[in-house]
Amino acid sequence: MATLNTRKLQRPFFTGNSSEENAQVLADPNPIYKLMYLDIGSVGATARDILAFGKANWSNYVPDENDWDNGKIPAPFKVLPVLTVTSPSSGKEVIISESIPVEHFLAKRFGLLGNNEWEEYIIKAFYNNIHHFRERTFTRMTGALWGTKKEGLEFHLKEAIPNFITNHEFHLKANGSNGHYLGDKLSLADIHLVNLMDHFLTLPVAEDVMAQFKKSELITKVRERVEANPEIAAWRA
Numbered sequence: 001m002a003t004l005n006t007r008k009l010q011r012p013f014f015t016g017n018s019s020e021e022n023a024q025v026l027a028d029p030n031p032i033y034k035l036m037y038l039d040i041g042s043v044g045a046t047a048r049d050i051l052a053f054g055k056a057n058w059s060n061y062v063p064d065e066n067d068w069d070n071g072k073i074p075a076p077f078k079v080l081p082v083l084t085v086t087s088p089s090s091g092k093e094v095i096i097s098e099s100i101p102v103e104h105f106l107a108k109r110f111g112l113l114g115n116n117e118w119e120e121y122i123i124k125a126f127y128n129n130i131h132h133f134r135e136r137t138f139t140r141m142t143g144a145l146w147g148t149k150k151e152g153l154e155f156h157l158k159e160a161i162p163n164f165i166t167n168h169e170f171h172l173k174a175n176g177s178n179g180h181y182l183g184d185k186l187s188l189a190d191i192h193l194v195n196l197m198d199h200f201l202t203l204p205v206a207e208d209v210m211a212q213f214k215k216s217e218l219i220t221k222v223r224e225r226v227e228a229n230p231e232i233a234a235w236r237a
Contacts, residue, residue: 032058033083038080076095122181123187133164168218
């Protein structure tokens with residue numbers, strides 16, 4: 001995640017459009033998307049996969065890091081990712097900030113939140129557990145102070161990761177061990193799990209962490225299902 005810097009430029013969500021006009025932009029059947037994030041995976045990766053999956057008209061905008069660090073690129077909370085949604089018919093745009101709202105919006109738009117309210121809740125529950133597990137690795141292992149990083153790594157390898165895998169295997173098995181969290185098609189949870197593992201692959205301790213995930217046939221099958229999607233595969237190639 002990009003580091004917080006008081007020099008960074010903040011922008012409001014309000015752009016002069018009315019609430020109704022903003023809603024019309026988000027309801028446009030053929031919008032143009034621009035996802036702004038740094039040239040890394042992290043909290044921008046799931047949104048990129050969803051945009052690829054949905055065959056969206058989108059661009060992957062990677063800002064110049066010097067411009068970003070020197071406050072030349074505005075963002076609502078001075079952090080990325082930021083998604084811009086533009087209506088070609090009106091020319092109006094809406095800004096969506098923060099990875100969770102961005103991913104939920106895109107997942108709903110492209111049919112990755114199930115077929116009804118109950119399915120949406122279940123998918124979001126899995127997603128939320130995956131998301132917060134990744135955030136805990138940021139604070140306790142990835143971005144921890146050097147004095148506590150060794151302790152955090154030991155905790156994750158011996159307790160947190162095995163418990164996470166066991167919990168998710170339970171639910172994947174309950175869905176038929178078919179490589180999906182719900183039903184027999186891709187969901188936001190499936191894609192987010194793969195991006196959690198991709199995050200771990202970027203760490204210096206990737207081999208130790210991923211050895212545990214690779215032992216899980218059920219979790220490996222989720223990766224296979226996600227990477228078998230032709231649009232996601234083409235984007236990741």
